[in-house]
Amino acid sequence: MIPERLIKGDTIGLIAPSSPVLKEDLETINNSIMLMESAGFNIKFAxxxxxNKLGYSATAKQKAEDINYMFQNNEIKAIFCISGGFNSNSTFDYLDYDVIKYHPKIICGFSDSTSLLNAIYAKTGLVTFHGPTFKALTSWQTKYGYEEVIKRFVEGGLSLGQADDEYVIIKEGKAKGILVGGNLSLVNEMVCGKYSIDFTDKILFLEELFVETPPELVSNYFYYMKQNGVFDKIKGIWLGNYDGAVSIEKILLDTLDGEYNLPIIKSNNFGHIDKKTVIPIGTMAKIDTDQENKIELLEDCVK
Known part of the structure; x- marks a missing residue:
């Protein structure tokens, strides 16, 4: 199930499902508002x-009510998470998945939003989008994220990234599968349980923030995935940014230990960096290390 694309005059809704919006972020958020308004869109806060009722965020029910409200409100055509942080998973039990399913629309974010995006896709079949948070549209010294948002949500473009992005082959091969993933630590939390990701025949994309996740913790996450059969189920792996003392691809290869025949690529266009291509969770894609475009979408993700 894919949402409708954005057109000029549409209203974009803003939610904060993770950590609270900080006062020092308001100027950047206002810059993002002005940027999107200049592109012809209206902005509405949930x-x-x-x-910040709890002192560390709104309550789980408040955050879930905002998400339900934004999906049910016909005025809203797309939803952006304002920023990341922690605890978007607190909303899961209070979301109205029927409302989301029957009012499909674009929802976009990254980092802690990984949990929310994958849960919504798992429970409803709605394609969700791992891309810039609303704040990130102007928090970096580049328009990359904004350009990717326009390309994906307005133009309906299918390319993953831009011409000067770098792709590295970690392990050669070919694979087709539906994209799932996002932030490694959050994906790791969804390996098992009530809101687990179905990894069967998927292409798994992963990035991680090195400041919070040293190499030994990355290794811990990968071994947890290995021990719970994730690498037995997936078709391929696409790695994004990780600036730790040891590269994420080395840690992954150490974990896999030659036991799996999975194509693996790495790129510099998603994660906690200035480049944030918009990756549709729930869309069929192909990895082919013999081709110039190492990974590409095989179907539309907006209509």
Whole structure:
């Protein structure tokens, strides 16, 4: 199930499902508002988007109510998470998945939003989008994220990234599968449980923030995935940014230990960096290390 694309005049809704919006972020958020308004869009905050009732965020029910409200509100055509942080998973039990399913629309974010995006896809079949948070549209000294948002959501473009992006082959091969993934630590939390990701026949994309996740913890996450059969189920792996003292691809290869025949590529266009291509969770893609485009989408992700 894919959402409708954005057109000029549409209204974009803003939610804060993770950590609270900080005062020092308001200027950047306002810059993003001005950027999107200049592109012809209207902006609307969810009722609790700026709440910090608990001292570390709005309540789980408040955050879930905002998400449900944004999906049910016909005025809203796309939803952006304002920023990342922690605890978007607290909303899961309070989301109205029927409302989301019957009012499909674009929802975009990254980092902690990984949990929310994958849960919504798992429960409803709605394609969700791992891309810039609303704040990130102007928090970096580049328009890369904004350009990717326009390309994916307005133009319906299918390319993953831009011409000067770098792709590295870690392990040769070919694979087709539906894209799932995002932030490694959050994907790791969804290996098992009520809101687990179905990894069967998927292409798994992963990035991680090195400041919070040293190499030994990355290794821990990969071994947890290995021990729970993730690498037995997936078709291929696409790695994004990780700036730790040891590269994420080395840690992954150490974990796999030659036991799996999976194509693996790495690129510099998603993660906690300035480049954030918009990756549709739930869309069929292909990895082919023999081709110039190492990974490409095989179907539309907006209509």
């Amino acid at each position: 009722p609790n988007a700026l709440s």
